[in-house]
Amino acid sequence: xxxxxxxxxxxxxxxxxxxxxxxxxxxxxxxxxxxxxxxxxxxxxxxxxxxxxxxxxxxxxxxxxxxxxxxxxxxxxxxxxxxxxxxxxxxxxxxxx
Numbered sequence: 543x544x545x546x547x548x549x550x551x552x553x554x555x556x557x558x559x560x561x562x563x564x565x566x567x568x569x570x571x572x573x574x575x576x577x578x579x580x581x582x583x584x585x586x587x588x589x590x591x592x593x594x595x596x597x598x599x600x601x602x603x604x605x606x607x608x609x610x611x612x613x614x615x616x617x618x619x620x621x622x623x624x625x626x627x628x629x630x631x632x633x634x635x636x637x638x639x
Contacts, residue, residue: 549621551588552614560604561586575599591615 561571572582576599584590592600597611 547621549614549617551618552592552611553586553588553590555614556600557586560600571603575603591619 560566561568566574568583568586569579572579575582575596577596581590585592585596592611592615594608594612597608597615600606600611601608
């Protein structure tokens with residue numbers, strides 16, 4: 543699997559590919575998803591990630607796959623973690639005979 547360079551937060555994708563084309567406000571989208579405006583706003587602003595439950599809600603609302611939302615979140619999280627990789631205190635563990 544190829545690693546993306548600086549992948550967008552899934553909230554950006556949600557806003558640009560789902561909400562904006564349909565002319566949905568945050569309030570209207572939150573109502574449709576059955577979540578609070580605060581919850582959806584946090585995702586859209588990159589302050590919260592997409593949980594498995596939210597991925598299912600998004601898949602139902604926008605006829606997408608839950609897996610695609612979770613994959614986008616995983617790619618974003620992994621990219622963020624790799625930015626901090628040098629700070630990790632890890633020893634290489636290898637088998638010895």
